[in-house]
Amino acid sequence: MTTTIGYARVSTTDQSTDGQVQRLKEAGCSVVRTEKVSARTREGRGELSSILDFARPGDKVVVTKLDRLGRSTRDVLNIVHELELKGAHVQILDPAISTEGPMGKVMLTVLGMVAEMELGFIRDRQRAGIEAAKAKGIYKGRPASLDRQRIVKMRSDGVGATEIAKAVGCSRAAIYKILNEGK
Template sequence: MAKIGYARVSTTDQDLSIQQDRLKREGCDLVRSEMISGASRAGRSELATIIEFLRPGDELMVTRIDRLGRDTRDVLNIVHECDERGAFVTILDPHVSTRGEMGRVVMTVLGMVAQMERRFIKERQREGIERAKGNRVYKGGKRRIDYELVKRLSDDGQNPTEIARAIGCSRMQVYRILSAIGANP
């Protein structure tokens, strides 16, 4: 019976070490981590790997429920998948485990709170953007990929896979950029 920790942050300017240290102190034999939004399960390969390898009696442990997900359905699906494998889910803050029925009820409520918090965050962000636009100080998000470089590499005959590898992004981003600038991949 293994304790497997899962740590997640949404952005590169956030620190995983606090979660990782706490999970290790709680006795996790292994801690997997990733930097990706918790708004959905899409792209969360470390979490998928943990769930795939859970055995009966194992325990998936996270520091807070929002590390597991910010959508009630996602959280409940994760708990269900762990249940199907005979494994448990434990949240450290507040301490809740699926080892008992009451823990499942509390986890459902916490999942709903995390989802509501996500909505509040997005609403505050939207209000801030509107206020900045009204004050004419909003510049929009920073462009992270050089569109001209993508076009130049495409014009030089490189395919989207090669371009993505060369500039360090996903192939889908390359397709989107080429579509936005009117170039055919």
């Protein structure tokens, strides 16, 4: 018995997967897995891991758009490869592409490369905009969210990093980063 599995993903917790879920159900997905996590890496993408672990021969994994599956060409192709090793395939709704045939794999590779290139262009434009704003004195960067003086004072008073982190509401790594800035 084959299963059509939908995978919906958004990058941040304030975004919703509702629109994707609806489209996936309309496309015939009997199971839809959702998660709110960045696709920069596969780390922390438990639902995707679950799909990859349990995919069976003949199963179809459906996503609304290619970037829901992954941000880099390499990552998308690795996911497709893992599914193919299990006898499953990927279907993208927009644009309509399936990895069942060789032409779909070629299109997927090309689209993945274009998406990755566009992401690079976006980062370049963003970096150029920030540099231009800095040159005009408009952009000052993200405001400090932690009271550095308080953290340094607490440390000099003998308070440990764990207690400081609890007191100011952040991670120990953030405390160590601030404490190591002056070194």
